[in-house]
Amino acid sequence: MYGENTFTHYDVLLWLVGLKATLSMFFLSSILGCLLGTVFGLIRYYRVAVLAPIVFSLGEVLKNSPVIVQLFLIYFGVPMYFDVILTPFEAAAIVLSANTTAFIAVICVASLESVDKGQVATARSFAMKETDILVHVLFPQALVVAAPLVVGILVNQIQVTSLISIIGVIDLTQVGHILNQRTFEPFIVWPVIGVTYFVLSGTISYMGTRVEKKFRIPE
């Protein structure tokens, strides 16, 4: 009968397990994605021979295919063809990191290109090295443009992590499935899961706004 299997205090522990998995996946994929995305973006911005077109093509594939398809490909396909065993968490980490990399790379290129070309020309005219120009002239100005876009990606990322439940990761969404199947109380379970994601997204958005303010160019 409905409602016979009621909630217990162990469900809070289960919720914490899911929260831990969701947050771990978020931080891992976001940090890796931002680092790799920046590297890929720089490769494209400086038009590094051979690498730039490869990075561009890879990025297009990752951006323009569903995350869920990528998850199935990596989790089911890689072990079959490469004799490698991947846990659901590892497979999900690879896919979400790669996906984030693709979007961060685009933001990186766009924000670097938004910096007035005169700034770079001026720095070069003073014989500054390209690395110094990148660190002291380009990046600080590019960050102003990139920051809100990256915050948007991160807010979206916490929600994209819900897809990893499809390959068996016990994240918040999977916890929701488990509780729902046991208690048959969807109007309790899913609002709780939804509010959890809402609070996480809201926290990221709030912290992101504060970080953005630090990058603003003084007037």
Place this chain on the structure above:
Amino acid sequence: MIEFRNVSKSFDKKIVLNDISFKINKNEIVSILGTSGAGKSTLINCINGLVAPDEGDVIVDGLSVSNKNEINEIRKKCSTVFQSFNLYPHLSILQNITLAPMKVLKYKKDKAEKEALALLEKVDLQSHANAFPASLSGGEKQRAGICRALAMSPDYLLLDEITSSLDPELTAEIMRVLNALADEGITMILVTHEIGLAKKISSRIVFLESGRILADKPKDVFFSDAFGEENARIKDFLARSEGL
């Protein structure tokens, strides 16, 4: 010495510099005059390596702009002040001026700041050292730009239409600064449409039209009535410029 040897440059098949050859010696103040699109800014950017000539070469104290290994040595000798200021908006005025000396000349921060503050005092901007470019007027920005260029202790100062973005009052501010620099004996190459400025501080005038040098004369000769009579095109240009 800066020497242009048969320099030609085109952009999208439009010839901007056409077989330019001339020399600039130390301690000269050369004004490059000409109509819009004559190739003046391109000429100055061939010296600092921001534009690579299609043909010919520019030699600065024996170093060639066509040699990738020598271009940064040339850039250390030649500092440029730009028409649109190009100050770094995220850095204070002091940081704008000290960045290149610290990174390129390897000055310690104390030394770079001391010299920067001395330069700012010369142009009456010392109270704005910690301000950011957005809070400065056009004249103040250009004075800061001049300080940034001078902080590199250049052998040659390249000034590309530095008063074009300024109203007459601010232009007068800049002219005072340039007068003072001229009195100090700094070698300057000045692209300008300010005839008054060219007359006042230059030792020599180079007149460009359609990428060619139409005249290269000492100032007194260039602005003489006799020269104007012989060169209708230049006379017409001067008449129109002074009539503005």
